[in-house]
Structures are given as structure tokens and as C-alpha cells.
Amino acid sequence: MSSLNGYSPSDLLAAAVEPSKPKPRRLYQVWKGNNKFLCGGRFIFGRDAKSLFLTTFMIGGPALLFCIRMLLTFKDDPHFSSPVLIGALVLTFLDFTFLSLTCCRDPGIIPRNSRILEVDEALDINSASMEWLNSNSNSVKLPRMKDVKINGHTVKVKFCDTCLLYRPPRASHCSICNNCVQKFDHHCPWVGQCIAARNYPFFVLFISSTTMLCLYVFVFSWINIGRKRGKLEHNMAHDALSVILIVYCFIVIWFVGGLTVFHLYLISTNQTTYENFRYRYDKKENPYRQGILKNFLELSFSKIPRSAINFRAWVTDDTQHESAASDLESGLMNSKQKFNMDMGTKNDKDGQKRLPSILQDLDYNGVDNLKKAKEEDAPFNIFFAADQESKYARWNSKVGVDAEHDKPTDQ
Numbered sequence: 001m002s003s004l005n006g007y008s009p010s011d012l013l014a015a016a017v018e019p020s021k022p023k024p025r026r027l028y029q030v031w032k033g034n035n036k037f038l039c040g041g042r043f044i045f046g047r048d049a050k051s052l053f054l055t056t057f058m059i060g061g062p063a064l065l066f067c068i069r070m071l072l073t074f075k076d077d078p079h080f081s082s083p084v085l086i087g088a089l090v091l092t093f094l095d096f097t098f099l100s101l102t103c104c105r106d107p108g109i110i111p112r113n114s115r116i117l118e119v120d121e122a123l124d125i126n127s128a129s130m131e132w133l134n135s136n137s138n139s140v141k142l143p144r145m146k147d148v149k150i151n152g153h154t155v156k157v158k159f160c161d162t163c164l165l166y167r168p169p170r171a172s173h174c175s176i177c178n179n180c181v182q183k184f185d186h187h188c189p190w191v192g193q194c195i196a197a198r199n200y201p202f203f204v205l206f207i208s209s210t211t212m213l214c215l216y217v218f219v220f221s222w223i224n225i226g227r228k229r230g231k232l233e234h235n236m237a238h239d240a241l242s243v244i245l246i247v248y249c250f251i252v253i254w255f256v257g258g259l260t261v262f263h264l265y266l267i268s269t270n271q272t273t274y275e276n277f278r279y280r281y282d283k284k285e286n287p288y289r290q291g292i293l294k295n296f297l298e299l300s301f302s303k304i305p306r307s308a309i310n311f312r313a314w315v316t317d318d319t320q321h322e323s324a325a326s327d328l329e330s331g332l333m334n335s336k337q338k339f340n341m342d343m344g345t346k347n348d349k350d351g352q353k354r355l356p357s358i359l360q361d362l363d364y365n366g367v368d369n370l371k372k373a374k375e376e377d378a379p380f381n382i383f384f385a386a387d388q389e390s391k392y393a394r395w396n397s398k399v400g401v402d403a404e405h406d407k408p409t410d411q
Contacts, residue, residue, distance in 0.1 A: 028311035032112065033179040041311040043104045046177050049192040052103060059099075059210065062248055063092040066217045069224065069241050080227075084220055091213040098206035099191065101199065106307040108182035108197035110171060112163035116142070153287035170288075172274055182305070186273040195273075198304055204263055211257045218249035270295040 028041030036045040045052075070085040145156045148169055155169050162173060163180045172184035174194050183197035195203045221242040228235045236243050266276060270288045290298065 024314050024316055026311065027309070027313045027315050030315060031311065033109070034177050035109075035179070037311065044106050044109075044311065045103060046187065046191075046193040048176065048189055049103070051189055051192045052099075055099070055190050056096075058252070059095055059213070060092070062217060062245055063088060063095075063213065065241060066221070066245055069221075069245070073224065077227075088213075088216060088220075091209060091216055095206065095209040095213055098202050098209055101202040102188075102195070102206050103191040103193040103199075105199055105202075106309065106311075107194040107199045108184075108305065109177075109194075109307075109309055110163065110165065110168070110180040110182060111309050112180070113165050116164050150287045153285065155287060170272065170275070182308075183272060184274055198307065201299060201304070204260075204267070204299070207256055207260045207263065211253065211260045214249045214253040214256060217245055218253065221245045221249070267299050268292045268295055270298070 026041055028035075028037040028044075031037075034047040036047070036049050037043065038045070066088055067085060070081045070088065074081040074085070142159060145158055146166060147154050148157050149155070150169055157166050157169060159166050160173050160180050162178065165180065167173070167180050168182060170183045171180055173180045174184065174187050176187045177194055179194070181194050181196040183200070185195040185200055185203075187194050188203070191203070191206075193199065224242050225232065225235045225239050228239070263273075266273065270286065270290060289295070
């Protein structure tokens with residue numbers, strides 16, 4: 001049989017020998033962080049995104065019960081129930097809108113590197129402040145911390161061993177999502193997402209609208225009870241739904257209301273939650289503080305930065321792109337010199353690896369003597385060959401050591 005199903009033996013052999021090309025995948029499919037993606041990488045969630053179901057239930061449940069309560073009184077007093085019901089629906093819609101904008105978008109993830117990038121040749125740092133930074137099979141000697149000037153103040157930036165980059169000022173690595181994030185505030189378990197540069201304004205609007213919704217339901221639940229004739233105790237006994245809403249909102253408002261007040265304080269002082277708990281700017285001057293009014297204006301009218309990563313971009317393998325990360329590190333590292341990751345050697349201009357000077361200065365002439373002595377089965381000093389011993393003696397004489405005293409004398 002000269003062919004099989006229309007294919008010649010040569011075609012079948014070529015297909016068997018030819019290696020299969022890796023199937024292209026999108027970046028979100030090979031992303032090394034702990035994020036969860038929906039709709040082809042268009043929506044980005046944190047690792048604990050399942051907590052959104054609880055948050056949705058805790059907001060939507062009471063709001064739904066309040067709307068049902070207002071519908072029950074619609075026939076008796078439509079002029080009162082209609083605007084109250086519309087107000088509750090609007091606040092609930094806004095609350096869920098801000099929740100979605102907070103938890104479904106890129107919070108400001110910094111692109112990670114697959115290897116340590118180039119190091120500044122002119123970097124003048126004492127060896128005492130240098131540490132070996134290890135990453136898989138690569139190792140290179142870099143400063144653990146670097147100083148950056150911000151508004152005349154010195155701010156330290158740290159090297160991230162996971163993302164293999166110097167974090168920009170105010171950035172931090174989230175241990176839950178396993179990403180470095182710009183202007184990291186905190187990781188919120190209630191929304192299952194990091195709160196940072198790109199979603200912090202929506203987070204503030206979310207907790208503010210939640211506080212307003214709780215106050216709204218709390219106040220009008222009391223009004224529903226008070227509008228009835230009779231004693232308050234009697235009305236509460238016959239309106240259990242309003243009583244449940246009052247108790248629930250009273251408990252929740254202490255948490256979400258306190259959180260809102262705390263973040264308003266952080267905005268007024270231009271701090272993040274991470275900075276407030278970690279650095280305590282009340283004990284030293286805050287380099288980002290501009291005054292209460294300017295701080296609020298900066299949050300309200302500053303343009304939200306674009307995402308540094310296109311999670312829908314096509315990639316051919318599991319390696320992560322590095323170009324965006326190098327842009328973020330501009331000003332932090334001015335690259336002039338490449339380091340060999342395995343041996344710490346430098347590369348020549350043509351890309352060839354050059355042996356370190358300590359290896360170039362070694363004298364390998366004694367190797368032949370060692371081989372010859374082994375063949376003749378004669379005693380041989382493996383530490384000092386004949387010519388190397390004389391060199392060592394001459395070197396000792398220069399530093400005031402008489403090498404002749406170390407030589408054995410014939411009896």
C-alpha cells in the first residue's frame with residue numbers, strides 16, 4: 001500500500017518527526033498569580049472571590065426585605081411608599097455597581113519578570129548592603145533596598161524576590177493574590193480583591209454607599225413603626241420585619257460606617273491602610289501629604305491609571321513578558337551591564353560569557369606534573385607544584401614571611 005487515507009509514507013514520517021508547535025494561549029491562562037479570571041480574562045478577581053457571594057447576600061438580602069416591606073404599605077399610603085421604595089432601589093443599584101467596579105477589575109498589578117533584569121554598572125553601594133537574591137536557578141548580587149527621592153524625601157523601595165523587580169514607591173506584594181500591586185492599600189476579604197491604585201476610588205464609593213443604604217433602611221424602618229397608631233412596643237410586636245432590619249442595620253453600620261470614616265481619614269492625610277499600619281506617618285513626615293483639600297481633590301479628579309498588563313494578549317509559552325515591568329522600573333535602575341545568573345560573570349559586547357578574573361589568573365601548569373607523577377607513582381605535593389611553590393615563596397617574601405623556614409631540611 002503506497003498511501004494511507006490519501007497520505008504518503010513520507011508525509012506520515014515527516015509529521016511524526018516534526019515537533020508539535022506549542023498552542024498559543026492568552027496571558028491570563030498562564031499568569032503565575034493567584035487571580036481568577038472570567039469572560040476570557042476581561043474580569044479579574046482575587047483568590048478569595050467566593051466571598052463575593054456572602055457580601056452580595058448581606059447587602060441584597062436586607063435591601064430586598066425592605067423593598068418588600070415598603071410594597072406592603074403601598075396600598076395604604078402610596079405617596080409615602082413610592083419615593084422611599086425608589087430611593088432604596090437607587091441606593092442598592094449604586095452599591096452593587098461600585099462593588100462590581102471594585103472586585104472585577106485589575107487593581108494595579110505590576111508585570112512580573114521571569115528573570116532579574118539588568119543592573120546599573122555605576123551603582124555605588126557598599127558590599128555590606130548587598131544580598132544574594134535567589135530565584136529558581138538564577139542568583140545575582142543586588143541591593144535589597146534602594147533609596148528614591150519623593151518630594152524631597154528619601155523613600156526606600158524593596159526588591160521583590162517573587163516578581164523579580166524593584167517595587168515602585170507605595171507598591172507592595174500581596175501574599176494572597178501573589179502579585180506586586182501599585183499603591184497597595186490592603187486586600188479586602190469582603191470583595192475578594194486587592195484594593196489599590198485602580199480600584200480604590202470605587203472601594204471608597206462602595207463602602208460609602210453601603211453606609212448610606214444601612215442608614216436609609218435603619219431610619220425608614222423606624223418611621224414605618226412610628227407611623228402606626230398605638231404604643232411603640234405594640235407596633236414593634238406587629239412589625240417583626242422592620243425590627244429585624246433595625247437590629248441588622250444597627251450592627252452592620254458600626255462596621256461599615258467605621259470603615260468609611262477611617263478611609264476618609266486616610267484620604268485626608270494621603271495614606272494607604274498599609275502605610276498607616278506599617279510606617280506610622282504620625283511619627284515622621286509623610287512625603288505624599290499635600291493638605292486635606294488637595295488630597296481629596298487628588299482622589300476625586302485624578303485619572304485612574306491604565307492597566308499595565310493586557311491579560312488577553314497572546315503568549316507562546318509560560319514565560320511572562322518583561323517590557324512593561326522595565327517601564328515601571330525606569331528611574332529606579334539605569335541598566336548598563338548584564339550579569340550572568342549562574343556564575344556572576346559579565347557578558348562581553350558580543351554576548352559571549354567571559355571568565356571571571358579569579359579564574360583567568362589561575363596557573364594550570366601543575367596539572368601536567370600531577371598527571372606525570374601519577375603515572376610514575378612518585379610522591380607529589382598536590383597543593384604546590386614545582387613552579388607554583390617557588391611563586392608562592394616569592395610572594396611570601398614580599399609580605400615579610402620567610403618561606404625558606406617552611407621548607408623541610410635534609411638531615
